[in-house]
Amino acid sequence: MNVVYKRPESLKDVKLHYCPGCGHSIVHKILASIIDELGIREQTVIVGPVGCSVLIYKYFECDGTESAHGRAQAVATGLKRAQPDKMVICYQGDGDLAAIGTSETIHAANRGENITVIFVNNAIYGMTGGQMAPTTLIGQKTKTSPFGRDSQMAGFPLKMCELLNQLQAPVYIERVSVHDVKHIIKTRKAIKKALTYQMEGRGYTFVEVLSMCPTNWGMSSVNSARWLQEYMTEYYRLGVIRDNGAGEDAK
Amino acid sequence: MGKKILMRGNEALCEGAIIAGCRFYFGYPITPQNEVPAYMAKRLPEVGGCFIQAESEIASINMIWGAACAGKRAMTSSSSPGISLMQEGISYLAGAELPAVIVNIVRGGPGLGNIAPSQADYFQATRGGGHGDYYTPVLAPASVEELTHMMVDAFDLADIYRTPVVVLGDGILGVMTEPLVLPEPSKRLVPPKDYVLDGAKNRAPRTVMSLRLTPPEALEQHNIKLMQKYREIQSKEVRHEEYMIDDAQLVIVSFGTSSRVCKASIQMARKEGLKVGMIRPQTLWPFPSGIISELAQSDRVRAFIDVEMNLGQMIDDVRLAVAGCKNVYFYGRTAGMLPDENELLEKIVEVSNECCLQKA
Numbered sequence: 280m281n282v283v284y285k286r287p288e289s290l291k292d293v294k295l296h297y298c299p300g301c302g303h304s305i306v307h308k309i310l311a312s313i314i315d316e317l318g319i320r321e322q323t324v325i326v327g328p329v330g331c332s333v334l335i336y337k338y339f340e341c342d343g344t345e346s347a348h349g350r351a352q353a354v355a356t357g358l359k360r361a362q363p364d365k366m367v368i369c370y371q372g373d374g375d376l377a378a379i380g381t382s383e384t385i386h387a388a389n390r391g392e393n394i395t396v397i398f399v400n401n402a403i404y405g406m407t408g409g410q411m412a413p414t415t416l417i418g419q420k421t422k423t424s425p426f427g428r429d430s431q432m433a434g435f436p437l438k439m440c441e442l443l444n445q446l447q448a449p450v451y452i453e454r455v456s457v458h459d460v461k462h463i464i465k466t467r468k469a470i471k472k473a474l475t476y477q478m479e480g481r482g483y484t485f486v487e488v489l490s491m492c493p494t495n496w497g498m499s500s501v502n503s504a505r506w507l508q509e510y511m512t513e514y515y516r517l518g519v520i521r522d523n524g525a526g527e528d529a530k
Numbered sequence: 531m532g533k534k535i536l537m538r539g540n541e542a543l544c545e546g547a548i549i550a551g552c553r554f555y556f557g558y559p560i561t562p563q564n565e566v567p568a569y570m571a572k573r574l575p576e577v578g579g580c581f582i583q584a585e586s587e588i589a590s591i592n593m594i595w596g597a598a599c600a601g602k603r604a605m606t607s608s609s610s611p612g613i614s615l616m617q618e619g620i621s622y623l624a625g626a627e628l629p630a631v632i633v634n635i636v637r638g639g640p641g642l643g644n645i646a647p648s649q650a651d652y653f654q655a656t657r658g659g660g661h662g663d664y665y666t667p668v669l670a671p672a673s674v675e676e677l678t679h680m681m682v683d684a685f686d687l688a689d690i691y692r693t694p695v696v697v698l699g700d701g702i703l704g705v706m707t708e709p710l711v712l713p714e715p716s717k718r719l720v721p722p723k724d725y726v727l728d729g730a731k732n733r734a735p736r737t738v739m740s741l742r743l744t745p746p747e748a749l750e751q752h753n754i755k756l757m758q759k760y761r762e763i764q765s766k767e768v769r770h771e772e773y774m775i776d777d778a779q780l781v782i783v784s785f786g787t788s789s790r791v792c793k794a795s796i797q798m799a800r801k802e803g804l805k806v807g808m809i810r811p812q813t814l815w816p817f818p819s820g821i822i823s824e825l826a827q828s829d830r831v832r833a834f835i836d837v838e839m840n841l842g843q844m845i846d847d848v849r850l851a852v853a854g855c856k857n858v859y860f861y862g863r864t865a866g867m868l869p870d871e872n873e874l875l876e877k878i879v880e881v882s883n884e885c886c887l888q889k890a
Contacts, residue, residue, distance in 0.1 A: 320730065321729045321730055321731035321732075322729040322731070323729060323730075324599070324727045324728075324729065326596075333741065334741075336735075336737045336739065337737075339735070340730065340735055341729075341730055341735055342727040342728070342729060342730050342735050342736050342737070343727070343735065343736075343737050343738075344595075344596075344599050344727055344737065344738040344739065345622075345626070345737075345738065345739035345740060345741055346592065346595065347592060347595075347618055347619060347622050350588065350589070350592035350595075350619070353584070353588070353589040353590075353592035353593050353595075353596070354592050354593070354595050354596040354599070355596060356556075356582065356589075356593050356596060357554070357556065357592070357593035357594060357595060357596020357597040357598070357599070357600070357604065358596035358597070358599055358600055358727070359596070360554065360580045360582065360593075360596075360597065361554060361580070361596065361597040361600035361601075361602045361604075362600045362728060365600075365728060365729055382585055382586060382588075382589070383585070383588075383589055383592070385585075386584075386585035386589065390582075
């Protein structure tokens, strides 16, 4: 029989705790299927964040560690320097990576650590109940921006890909989204490329994934996907921002 | 026995760490311990190790977490304000039971304080330091040689008990140059590292974490397990030095650099016929409460003087051990001012008179 669909072996057969319509489940499955495809499950260590995906190590058939809020890339630095032959993947949300962990993010990227960072940006703090994130859009209402994010008060949404693109060391930076099938396929390609570059020892790879948070956005799953498409991709432009590997491959 | 050499404390401790098998150092510059990262930057590559100047103390301690997950011996060093920044990470390491060695070359505080030698981080070091129910073993050297040797001990304790270990020096120990013999590599057995995250090959995946949400009693059970470990450390790993204690009627308790001043004052007091001795805790946690309690209960000992380079922190532990049996007096200078052997002698004479100590 021809198998057309199955659960990735790297994804444990357990119930995920994510809300209906949340993008994390999609990103988890993509990551697990790429780990399968590249045959790297037995050499992978996943570094989790603090945030909604804090329990990521429960869902993967891989070694995993927690990290203090924002410190995933410092932990990954220690892990990778100590065992350069292992695949080290950081999985972080917007509060973890772009607020409390901005410093660790910029410096790990700037050192060109040979790690892969999956940055799930849903423009809100999920686990703590819907507070403003550094990536919350202007005008977006959250628990801590009840009248909509006001740039006078709270500055502007941080574009992490563009920020990291100012650095010399990163080899691959791409922004993707999981709001529809077409973009899910692009996300798969991006994560696969990032992990392949790490396998090849090329250096720091960063994939920002725009993702839905229906619960804290106060929308249905369907409307969340629409809102993401309409507003988030307008501000956070999708696409490859840097791909140093592409030029080398063409040679 | 090895050759006698001359080394500065901050550099000698690095050699101690390397002899202990430490190959990973992550740190951020801060006075008065800047020779540590400078020495490690040069020395670690020679032994196949890895040095990173981190972007902050916060990053440093979390890089240690990563290297510890990989099963490697890793350390960081800093001085007081930097150690404050590391406390979150130390709490996480304690919770996740990861080994690590943290050297604190203490300077004056609070706040930015000054860059002079101090022992004012005693409370922070001996009470866990960060959030939650935990302790870390704290080693307190009093010479460059002891500092160097204690690095080997620190890495052993960290691996044996799977805990962060603090080596508490001060600005004098860090920058002072003294003769020493380097330590031998340890022969202590350390348990196999069955927590190492090196890829789930031919085994079930492993997880390193401090989060324990469910069932509701999970964290309490874990903390009770940690407490049992701490009790074991308290029963097996207390270290102290006794100095002229056999006939002492007045007992000084002092650690680290200040204990050296005490020795000078004790010698002066002895010349005047005063029977003074000293207990020098070499581990601040676990604290040598047993010997102090024993002395407090003896008829011979009349009183204690606690001497520190702060305004009285270890004195709490001394008083807990003495448990009201005898008076405990205090002499100390703080914030970079050093205890003076003559001032301490005056204190000794004053206490002797007050407690009617007999002259020999």
